[in-house]
Amino acid sequence: MFIQLDLESAEPIYIQLQHQIIEGIAKKKLQPGDPLPSVRSLAADIGINLHTVNKAYQYLKQEGFILIHRQKGVVINPDGFPKADEAYKKQLKSSLHPLISNAISRGLGEDDFLRICSDIFNKFKVEGENG
Amino acid sequence: MFIQLDLESAEPIYIQLQHQIIEGIAKKKLQPGDPLPSVRSLAADIGINLHTVNKAYQYLKQEGFILIHRQKGVVINPDGFPKADEAYKKQLKSSLHPLISNAISRGLGEDDFLRICSDIFNKFKVEGENG
DNA sequence: CTAACTGTTATAATATATATATAACAGTTA
DNA sequence: TAACTGTTATATATATATTATAACAGTTAG
Numbered sequence: 001m002f003i004q005l006d007l008e009s010a011e012p013i014y015i016q017l018q019h020q021i022i023e024g025i026a027k028k029k030l031q032p033g034d035p036l037p038s039v040r041s042l043a044a045d046i047g048i049n050l051h052t053v054n055k056a057y058q059y060l061k062q063e064g065f066i067l068i069h070r071q072k073g074v075v076i077n078p079d080g081f082p083k084a085d086e087a088y089k090k091q092l093k094s095s096l097h098p099l100i101s102n103a104i105s106r107g108l109g110e111d112d113f114l115r116i117c118s119d120i121f122n123k124f125k126v127e128g129e130n131g
Numbered sequence: 132m133f134i135q136l137d138l139e140s141a142e143p144i145y146i147q148l149q150h151q152i153i154e155g156i157a158k159k160k161l162q163p164g165d166p167l168p169s170v171r172s173l174a175a176d177i178g179i180n181l182h183t184v185n186k187a188y189q190y191l192k193q194e195g196f197i198l199i200h201r202q203k204g205v206v207i208n209p210d211g212f213p214k215a216d217e218a219y220k221k222q223l224k225s226s227l228h229p230l231i232s233n234a235i236s237r238g239l240g241e242d243d244f245l246r247i248c249s250d251i252f253n254k255f256k257v258e259g260e261n262g
Numbered sequence: 263c264t265a266a267c268t269g270t271t272a273t274a275a276t277a278t279a280t281a282t283a284t285a286a287c288a289g290t291t292a
Numbered sequence: 293t294a295a296c297t298g299t300t301a302t303a304t305a306t307a308t309a310t311t312a313t314a315a316c317a318g319t320t321a322g
Contacts, residue, residue: 049310071269084234092239099227100251101157113248116220120231143281186280202289202290
């Protein structure tokens with residue numbers, strides 16, 4: 001797997017795991033139907049406990065990014081991904097709000113902020129083409 | 132004060148406090164030189180412990196948003212605010228990255244994402260005019 | 263059938279983060 | 293002197309994060 005964790009980070013491991021897998025989906029390294037490692041093998045692979053992996057999987061399952069079949073194991077949701085509904089947008093705004101407060105306070109203008117966002121979007125586009 | 136806390140939120144109180152004060156700066160409700168309540172009075176005002184307030188103040192002091200004079204008390208930094216330097220931009224990108232991964236995975240396009248950011252920026256502009 | 267795997271659940275232990283309570287210290291101010 | 297300031301220290305309670313083991317029910321490969 002392509003999972004890269006920072007065990008020194010203040011960000012909990014299971015959160016980092018969620019991010020990495022969603023990032024894999026965004027970059028199309030992980031496509032609908034693709035299998036994911038079992039909780040035990042992924043845990044052993046990256047040197048953490050299986051419960052930490054399971055915690056990340058449970059969130060991704062609840063959000064609809066992955067499916068967990070008792071027999072077939074864990075797969076990227078073959079029926080597509082959760083939609084950007086109003087509940088999601090509301091939560092996104094809540095996350096963006098303090099970031100934008102901070103940016104404004106530091107004198108970072110709207111244009112600069114949007115440019116930074118665009119740059120990140122573009123990075124996903126080019127990386128998504130290669131794989 | 133205009134501080135509004137959500138004690139039910141998973142977000143730690145001292146983080147919410149940081150956000151609220153930075154938001155006050157962004158909205159120009161708090162301007163350079165303006166005094167802030169003492170740790171004890173603010174804590175009593177919003178019904179929390181003085182150490183929780185102090186934790187938020189210490190962060191804001193370290194970042195340069197406020198000054199703490201042993202005698203003059205706490206004031207919004209009269210000499211301006213921290214700059215949007217490269218270290219800050221790097222940290223901002225780290226915060227935005229997982230948000231954008233998630234957005235892309237859910238099919239929220241760049242235009243929609245940027246529009247949401249713009250809307251938030253505009254809210255600060257109009258609120259900043261009134262006070 | 264057995265052995266090895268699957269996700270799931272349970273229990274326990276440990277470490278860290280968060281929040282509160284209380285107290286004291288050194289300094290300033292009314 | 294009394295009341296305030298930020299700061300520091302100690303203790304406690306709670307929640308979260310992480311690991312360690314173990315077991316269960318089901319599936320699958322040999």
